[in-house]
Amino acid sequence: MALKFARRMDNMKASEIRELLALTADPSIISFAGGLPAPEMFPVEAWKAASNKVMDEKGRQALQYGPTDGYLPLREHIVKRMAKVGVTCTPSDLLVLSGSQQGLDFMAKAFIDPGDCIIVESPTYLGALNAFKAYEPKFLEVELDDQGMNMEQLEKHLKENDNVKFIYAISDFQNPSGKTWTMERRKKLIELANKYDVAILEDNPYGELRFEGEIQPSLQSLDTENRVVFMGTFSKIFSPGIRIGWFCAPPEIMDRLNKIKQGADLQSSTILQMELAQFLDDNDIEEHIKKIIDLYGKRKNIMIDAMTKYFPEGVTFTNPEGGLFLWVELPEYMNGRELGMKAIEKKVAFVPGGAFFADNVRENCFRCNYSCMPEDKIEEGVKRLAEVIKEALR
């Protein structure tokens, strides 16, 4: 027997993060590898109360099929979230997703024929690269500096390729780099998308988790021609275990995304959508987000302070204004994957940077998460990391 799989399967690989997470299940390991929210922040009691209310008042509805676009009262709550990033919308502009990862798959499904181009930041979220690869795109990479994508490189790609379908951008506290786009770059991006007639996928899972500085308007709020699709999620401001995200999209694109949702899984869970809407009715999510920001901001500072103290010269790192991740750059001769194996031996883990590049892979870098380790372990973990790096110094 030799079953023949689709050609796309040659490109798809298992996420290195998911495989690494299995490795770091050992509780003696200090893990900066995953992207896990701090479990101590989960409002377990409040969720339980909301669930019970839904079961008592609307249990049969909650266990039944529901509409493809999502539970209306939940979409009404999402309208409020969109207002926070400067977007005025109605529930009909929204589609509830089974986590925002699903949106990455849908966007490529809607736009990509084999060989079509997607412009991505370099580095970028590796889960997006994996999702997109199922549709056999060509990736065009644009370097990310401290202000966002390099606009000259971006325009060069747009000028030289007539089959660019969309630009994928994580403009706030990017995974993996922790970088945030400036207002100037945001406006320039919209201008170029208009000029070259391409769509934009704005992935915004961390935007509300800002520790300091001014909140930047979302790309969608700057959109002048209905070409930005916004993707949000409750994973980082509430819980990833409920797998609830959303699309906010212009009607012409939403029409396609809705059909794709029908084919892909009919709808997201009725019961979780109703429970989440009830939770948002009965609790002050803004207060909850503030608590998360306080905790993550504190942990980020501890990580930055420890890196400043322990890391040798020649190693640099970003200092994010929000989100869950920061990015470490090593001397050119070092290799993050090799370092990663040695770090595991010293019971500390991170994600080697190579996984976050589409084609032009750089290995002298890695990603650190600071949201889910207690403060004392962050300091200790960075100390161990510093030892590993020092041993690799030439």
Add this chain to the structure above:
Amino acid sequence: MALKFARRMDNMKASEIRELLALTADPSIISFAGGLPAPEMFPVEAWKAASNKVMDEKGRQALQYGPTDGYLPLREHIVKRMAKVGVTCTPSDLLVLSGSQQGLDFMAKAFIDPGDCIIVESPTYLGALNAFKAYEPKFLEVELDDQGMNMEQLEKHLKENDNVKFIYAISDFQNPSGKTWTMERRKKLIELANKYDVAILEDNPYGELRFEGEIQPSLQSLDTENRVVFMGTFSKIFSPGIRIGWFCAPPEIMDRLNKIKQGADLQSSTILQMELAQFLDDNDIEEHIKKIIDLYGKRKNIMIDAMTKYFPEGVTFTNPEGGLFLWVELPEYMNGRELGMKAIEKKVAFVPGGAFFADNVRENCFRCNYSCMPEDKIEEGVKRLAEVIKEALR
């Protein structure tokens, strides 16, 4: 602006059932259109108890990310469900899905390049046709008689096409026809799949809901060469609102399906998987299934009796031994879609048969669901349907 979507979007259309369901939300309509389980059977209190236990004992784990293949204790329960259809497996043969509709998408994603063939029953589940279309297959249709697929037609397709990737079969109480494959046809199907080296996707949402007669072994239990992928779901034996289904697949295929799952949505909801496992720990699901069987069997009989009594000569219908649907064949000159519009005027609804054919569409047929209407409404609805049909008689 003229955004260019992927070529596949030309083929994808909104499900007629989902759109019809919106129309039948009017509570004065007697609807045989949807495929809804009877909401009065949902064990709301038992689910609430299980949820509370999970929240009290493992709340933080439930709200956190979990593994891609699914929550282990839930997969251990699914092992028991597989035993009921004659399959011996372990949790590592299983992948938890966000509803079994997701499996349709994944299977096509794993196997189909544009132009590859999928062999389908005629008629077949329209949600499968929509999911598959995203991967631009060619459909090869095989007529369904009272014993299963026509084996001569099937072999002819296999002989004449060297790019058949899989055969899609709903062998028990098929949606839409209510038909069940005989043992002889099941064995012959496996034999032909082996001979022509193709995979089989067995979609089995209703197999456990058998009112009468002998349970047939699943296609996967007859598989001799690791080429059958089995798809199951809790939607019909428990609740569709939780969106939990599963794949049971041979290792070589599972490896691909797992990668696809990672890209598509990372994992299914941790919290719902844990709550479902707890519910299955604390309750006798077999007892619950028996109650569903009693209710649906009774409703099916009432529908059959009413159709026998009221339908005019020249109209035939299947008499399923289980499941949720039966199939009505009209005289050739009648059109199910036209009849459907007139039926809505008389406040009764069904799904016109045309939607269930891949290419060779027949319109003189329709599907009736009997699971979710109370008994008195079934009799009244069939009476109204009979009037509509009689008015269309020539």
